[in-house]
Amino acid sequence: MTTMTSTAPAASTKTPHTSGGGRRWRPGRVLLYVALTIGAVPTMLPFVWLARSALMNDNQIFIAPPEWIPNPFEWANFSGALTAQPFFRYFVNTMIIELVVVTGTVLTCSVAAFSFARLRWRGRNVVFALLLTSVMLPYAVTLIPTFVMWRSLGALDTFVPLTVPAWFAGAGGGVFNVFLLRQFFLTIPFELDEAAYIDGASPWRVFWLVIMPLSKPALVVVTIFTFIGVWNDFLGPLLYLSDESKYTLALGLASFQSVYTAQWGYLMAASAVVIAPIIALFFFLQRYFIEGVTLTGIKS
Known part of the structure; x- marks a missing residue:
C-alpha cells in the first residue's frame, strides 16, 4: 500500500534588508534622521x-577663536552664583506662584x-467665537488698565496680581488653553456621556469621572505651557x-546680572x-x- 504525498513549494526565505531592531531600512528614513x-x-x-x-572664567568665555571645552573647569561658578543671591528664596516664591x-x-x-465642547446651550458658538477674538488683543493694551485696577485694590507688591487671573478661564492667556482643551474634548466619543447620563450622572460627574481621566495628554500640555509661562x-x-524678598527666579536672575555685570x-x-x-x-x-498636541486638531 502506497501513500500519496504532495509537497508544496517551499516558501521563499528571502527577507527584505533590515537594520537594527528589525526595522526595514529605507533611504527616506535615513535622510529624515540626517535632516x-x-x-x-x-x-x-x-x-x-x-x-x-558656566564652567569658564571671564577670560575664557570671550576668547577668540572660542574654546568649547573649559580648561580648567570652574565649578566654583555654581556655588558662587547660588550664594551671591538668595536663589533658594526666589525658587520658593516661584514655586508658590x-x-x-x-x-x-x-x-x-x-x-x-467642557462647557463649550460637551454641553448644549443657546449662544455657545457665538460666545466661543467672541472668546477667541480676545487673542488678537495685544497684552500691552490691557497692561496699564490692569495695573491701575490692582493698585486701586491695594494688591501691589503681593502675589495676587500674578495668581488670581489664573482662576478665571480666558484671563492671563488662558484663551489658548480653553481652545486646546475644547478641541481635545471633541475627540472623545459622545456615547460615553450619554451612557453616564442614562446611569443618572450629572454633568459635573461626567466632567470629573469621564472626560478628565481621558484627557491626560491635553491636560499635560496645558500644564507644561502654563508652567513654562x-x-x-x-x-x-x-x-x-x-520687595526683593518676594522676587521670582526671573527677577532674581535679572538683579544678579545688574550686580555682577x-x-x-x-x-x-x-x-x-x-x-x-x-x-x-x-x-x-x-x-x-x-500626544496631546497631535490629538487636539483631529476634530473641529
Whole structure:
C-alpha cells in the first residue's frame, strides 16, 4: 500500500534588508534622521554655549577663536552664583506662584472647555467665537488698565496680581488653553456621556469621572505651557513686585546680572540652574506633550 504525498513549494526565505531592531531600512528614513540631526545642531548650540560658559572664567568665555571645552573647569561658578543671591528664596516664591497658577488654569480652563465642547446651550458658538477674538488683543493694551485696577485694590507688591487671573478661564492667556482643551474634548466619543447620563450622572460627574481621566495628554500640555509661562515670566513680577524678598527666579536672575555685570561665569551658571528644571520637565513629559498636541486638531 502506497501513500500519496504532495509537497508544496517551499516558501521563499528571502527577507527584505533590515537594520537594527528589525526595522526595514529605507533611504527616506535615513535622510529624515540626517535632516533632523542637522536641524537640531543650531537649536542645541545656545544650550551648549551656556553650559561651557558656566564652567569658564571671564577670560575664557570671550576668547577668540572660542574654546568649547573649559580648561580648567570652574565649578566654583555654581556655588558662587547660588550664594551671591538668595536663589533658594526666589525658587520658593516661584514655586508658590506656579502651584496656584497651574492649579487654577487647569481647573477653570478645563471646566470652560467642557462647557463649550460637551454641553448644549443657546449662544455657545457665538460666545466661543467672541472668546477667541480676545487673542488678537495685544497684552500691552490691557497692561496699564490692569495695573491701575490692582493698585486701586491695594494688591501691589503681593502675589495676587500674578495668581488670581489664573482662576478665571480666558484671563492671563488662558484663551489658548480653553481652545486646546475644547478641541481635545471633541475627540472623545459622545456615547460615553450619554451612557453616564442614562446611569443618572450629572454633568459635573461626567466632567470629573469621564472626560478628565481621558484627557491626560491635553491636560499635560496645558500644564507644561502654563508652567513654562510662569517660570519665564519677567514682566509681571517686574510690574507688581518691589520687595526683593518676594522676587521670582526671573527677577532674581535679572538683579544678579545688574550686580555682577562683569562676572559672566556666575551669570551663566545661574542661568543654567534656572533653565535646567524646564528641560527636565519636557524630557519626562514629552510623550504626553506630543500626544496631546497631535490629538487636539483631529476634530473641529
